[in-house]
Amino acid sequence: MTTRGEFLKGENIFLPDKLEVNKVVEQINNLKDGETLKISHAFLIVRLGGINIAVDPAIQARSLSEKEENKFIPPSHGEASKSRKKQDGAYTYSMIEAPVEVNGNPNETNTARVGRILAQYIDAIFISHLDTDHYDFELIRTIMETNSNTKVYGPLGWQGVIAKYHSLEITGDNPTDNYLPEYVRKRMKSLSAKSADPNRDSGLNYPNLNPDRTILNAQNGESVSVKAIDIPHAGGLPAEFVQGFVLESKTNRILLIPDAALSPEIIKHIKMNAQGADGNKLTQFIVLTATLNPESFYGILNEQQSYVLRDEIEEGIAHSAYLPLVAAAYTEGETAISIVHSGFYYRSSSEESNLRGRYPEYKKADNPTLKEWLSRLRVKVDETLKEMEEQINTLGPLSISVGRHGRSEIGKLLRDFPIRRRFARKIVEWIKKEGVPDCVLEIIHSPQANEIIK
Numbered sequence: 001m002t003t004r005g006e007f008l009k010g011e012n013i014f015l016p017d018k019l020e021v022n023k024v025v026e027q028i029n030n031l032k033d034g035e036t037l038k039i040s041h042a043f044l045i046v047r048l049g050g051i052n053i054a055v056d057p058a059i060q061a062r063s064l065s066e067k068e069e070n071k072f073i074p075p076s077h078g079e080a081s082k083s084r085k086k087q088d089g090a091y092t093y094s095m096i097e098a099p100v101e102v103n104g105n106p107n108e109t110n111t112a113r114v115g116r117i118l119a120q121y122i123d124a125i126f127i128s129h130l131d132t133d134h135y136d137f138e139l140i141r142t143i144m145e146t147n148s149n150t151k152v153y154g155p156l157g158w159q160g161v162i163a164k165y166h167s168l169e170i171t172g173d174n175p176t177d178n179y180l181p182e183y184v185r186k187r188m189k190s191l192s193a194k195s196a197d198p199n200r201d202s203g204l205n206y207p208n209l210n211p212d213r214t215i216l217n218a219q220n221g222e223s224v225s226v227k228a229i230d231i232p233h234a235g236g237l238p239a240e241f242v243q244g245f246v247l248e249s250k251t252n253r254i255l256l257i258p259d260a261a262l263s264p265e266i267i268k269h270i271k272m273n274a275q276g277a278d279g280n281k282l283t284q285f286i287v288l289t290a291t292l293n294p295e296s297f298y299g300i301l302n303e304q305q306s307y308v309l310r311d312e313i314e315e316g317i318a319h320s321a322y323l324p325l326v327a328a329a330y331t332e333g334e335t336a337i338s339i340v341h342s343g344f345y346y347r348s349s350s351e352e353s354n355l356r357g358r359y360p361e362y363k364k365a366d367n368p369t370l371k372e373w374l375s376r377l378r379v380k381v382d383e384t385l386k387e388m389e390e391q392i393n394t395l396g397p398l399s400i401s402v403g404r405h406g407r408s409e410i411g412k413l414l415r416d417f418p419i420r421r422r423f424a425r426k427i428v429e430w431i432k433k434e435g436v437p438d439c440v441l442e443i444i445h446s447p448q449a450n451e452i453i454k
């Protein structure tokens, strides 16, 4: 059996993505309408109606307190496993390494330099949630300070969280509320994500606080709408909600689902958003899933138990690797699905080989077409939703951060987890029994860093 220590020393550890900022600028300039550039991990630039929208900009991931010591942030040259404090109050792990240009300022941080260069190409920023691999406030602040026109939207209530926690980088472990100057804080806006089931979760919509969408004026006279949707996530940092986004112009509809499990709520969102009000289908579907490596549990559990635990967490509550298949089923295979986000614990889920290894091979003789197989899966998922309807209706929202709320929330999580797990497992077991034909895998794409998603 491999021990955890051996695994960490092995070849499986991914290095940070490499970024040549000038090349990235060139790629941004070459983006066509409706195309997306994956910068790294979950950091994307989407071009719509001549507008560049950055989603989840982060090139360093940070743990901001001693409590977060073991937060695993990929990929980080193995440093994430240690999560050691490198200097007072700062715990940073590189997701991107961008070498300084020949005439660059060697004293400028990696993050600030990349932010300063990219700022003029970013018209708006949308942040799905405040887990450290999804927002890098130094980067966001640098972009805001360099480009006073960039609009910035985070999850509800994020301004206060940032003001408090970002200050730790300056003050060590004593947060101060006044770290953020008013001119920066004033520009940090929020959207109020709409729930997948507004009747049941009416309290989650904050109806009087914020609209669920914003309209950006495009250069070509068009407008681009960005709608936020509520995504259940068991994130550890104080983020009120994880939000997904529907980005829509006259000619493109892009659905972005971040860090989501195979949960009934997500499937409802997919069903509701696969087609626009005007009947427009999705042109792009980007889903942020992460696989967990069993090796990360080695040394704590034996090998077999490690696989079981990995599946339990991944399918029931973390970012299910099977969600892209369900997304393909509800878009009838007509929309390319892209997986961004790296795997947890070093191996990247944005790796074709890892993805194929995760899905079992189709072994039956009937050799279904893409549409046939996806429609069988859709029938199974619809059946499961119906079969478990009563139990699903008792579920509490999972979008509340465990870290911020007390025991009662954790109690709710523990109560709901078996139902969520049973739901996910019914679908996953069907997939494992059937196997996944190559024609399905072909429409699921795992772009590398610095790759344009069309």
Ligand SMILES: [Zn+2]
Pocket: 042, 131, 133, 134, 259, 341
């Ligand atoms: Zn994430």
